[in-house]
Amino acid sequence: AQSVAQPEDQVNVAEGNPLTVKCTYSVSGNPYLFWYVQYPNRGLQFLLKYITGDNLVKGSYGFEAEFNKSQTSFHLKKPSALVSDSALYFCAVRDDGNTGKLIFGQGTTLQVKP
Amino acid sequence: DSGVTQTPKHLITATGQRVTLRCSPRSGDLSVYWYQQSLDQGLQFLIQYYNGEERAKGNILERFSAQQFPDLHSELNLSSLELGDSALYFCASSKGASRNQPQHFGDGTRLSIL
Numbered sequence A: 001a002q003s004v005a006q007p008e009d010q011v012n013v014a015e016g017n018p019l020t021v022k023c024t025y026s027v028s029g030n031p032y033l034f035w036y037v038q039y040p041n042r043g044l045q046f047l048l049k050y051i052t053g054d055n056l057v058k059g060s061y062g063f064e065a066e067f068n069k070s071q072t073s074f075h076l077k078k079p080s081a082l083v084s085d086s087a088l089y090f091c092a093v094r095d096d097g098n099t100g101k102l103i104f105g106q107g108t109t110l111q112v113k114p
Numbered sequence B: 001d002s003g004v005t006q007t008p009k010h011l012i013t014a015t016g017q018r019v020t021l022r023c024s025p026r027s028g029d030l031s032v033y034w035y036q037q038s039l040d041q042g043l044q045f046l047i048q049y050y051n052g053e054e055r056a057k058g059n060i061l062e063r064f065s066a067q068q069f070p071d072l073h074s075e076l077n078l079s080s081l082e083l084g085d086s087a088l089y090f091c092a093s094s095k096g097a098s099r100n101q102p103q104h105f106g107d108g109t110r111l112s113i114l
Helices: none
Strands: A003-005 A010-014 A019-021 A024-026 A033-038 A044-050 A056-058 A064-068 A073-078 A087-094 A102-104 A108-113 B005-007 B010-013 B019-024 B031-038 B042-050 B053-057 B064-068 B074-078 B087-094 B109-113
Touching: A003 A087, A003 A102, A010 A019, A019 A108, A024 A073, A033 A064, A033 A073, A044 A056, A044 A064, A073 A087, A102 B042, B005 B087, B010 B019, B019 B087, B019 B109, B031 B074, B042 B064, B042 B074, B074 B087
Parallel strands: A010 A108, B010 B109
Antiparallel strands: A003 A024, A019 A073, A033 A044, A033 A087, A056 A064, A064 A073, A087 A102, A087 A108, B005 B019, B019 B074, B031 B042, B031 B087, B042 B053, B064 B074, B087 B109
């Protein structure tokens, strides 16, 4: 069965510093991986996806993610954090059946301090 | 703005009651997904519809049902409500049902059972 793990409940970083939010996955075939962000009282916003191709994927708001097949990881990164990046981040993998359902990690709260 | 509209934003009701949550997908999107977000279970997939037909079922209780109408809007019906049904219910949509398409989420309906 497909699964996703986000090992950190919370990540704290100072504004201007690089940030990393970790995600590891377990899939039976090729992984279809996604990152979403959730702001308070809002729905999830799509940031980026990895389907195939380059291991470094660029997304919205300056975020990027690095796919590492050998480590089964898909970490979210940003070179310089902003206070406005503070939110809840979800990593997700697409189900391997003939559906589009997403399987989410438990989420990581990112706190960027000025 | 994701283009996915969910109504109502908030719903407060009592145990044993029945409610209907409504979702209008983005223009042109044929797939609709329903997810439940709660503190203890995280984000859980409930059900998917594609062009009016049920495509996949997740951990959806028998007391819950859904449908997608010819105009592609969808409704999630929750009956015999229990305290544990209190959660945020999200609708998401995508153009098709293939695994590489991102899902776009509405802002959710917050259901509180008293």
